Every structure is written in C-alpha cells, then in structure tokens.
Amino acid sequence: MPDALHPCLTCGACCASFRVDFAVQEMQDMGGTVPGGLAVEVTDTTCRMRGTDHVPARCAALTGTVGVKAACGIYEWRPSPCREFEAGDHACNRARVRHGLPALADGLIF
Ligand code: SF4
Ligand code: SF4
Secondary structure (H helix, E strand, O other): OOOOOOHHHHOOHHHHOOOOOEEEEHHHHHHHOOOOOOOOEEEOOOEEEEEOOEEEEEEOOEEEEEEOOEEOOOOHHHOOOHHHOOOOOOHHHHHHOOOOOOOOOOOOOO
C-alpha cells in the first residue's frame, strides 16, 4: 500500500505503554547512541527510558499525541528494545488496544 501512512506515525502507543530497559552500554556516554538525560540508570548494568515507568507511562523521547500523530524524537539513536519492537505483533496490538486504537493485522511488514 504505497500511499498508506505507516501505522506507527499515527500511533505511538507502545512508547506510552511499556517500560523500556536496556544495557548501560547503549548510553551515549558509554559509547552507545542513547542521549544522556533521556534515560535513567536503574542498576549498575541497566538503564531505562525516562517516563516509561510512570503511571501513565510515556517515554520522554516521544513527541506528538498518541493515536493522532506521534514520533520518536531520537529515532536514529533509540535503544535496542525499540529497534526490535515490531508493528503488528502481539505487544504492539496490546499497546494499541490499551490506547483505544484498532489492532493491526498479524505480522504486518513495512
Ligand atoms: S504500538 Fe505498534 S503501531 Fe503503534 S507505534 Fe508501536 S509498533 Fe507502531
Ligand atoms: S526511545 Fe523512541 S521508540 Fe523508544 S520508547 Fe521512547 S519514543 Fe518510543
């Protein structure tokens, strides 16, 4: 569907649903990509995207409005859990439904 918007561009639900933890080595000052200030250290080995453990959760890097227009403010530098997250899988649809959005077709590939 060449003219269709990628569903993530009008969603952002996953970035406002789950805790996002990753290895400290992914932080910029440790040689990784994630900018300091957007994540907090939770243990000696783990960092967490700021805001993802708040109630309600919302990653500090998320811009826009969930379900309307959303984007990751650090897309190129986002941590590995965000890179591995797949639109259309079970967790994606759980997040979408939680935010009142319709589930996507299974295994959606863009
Ligand atoms: S919940 Fe799914 S569709 Fe929405 S932004 Fe995340 S991956 Fe994309
Ligand atoms: S870093 Fe970007 S992709 Fe990851 S949860 Fe935050 S806004 Fe979403």
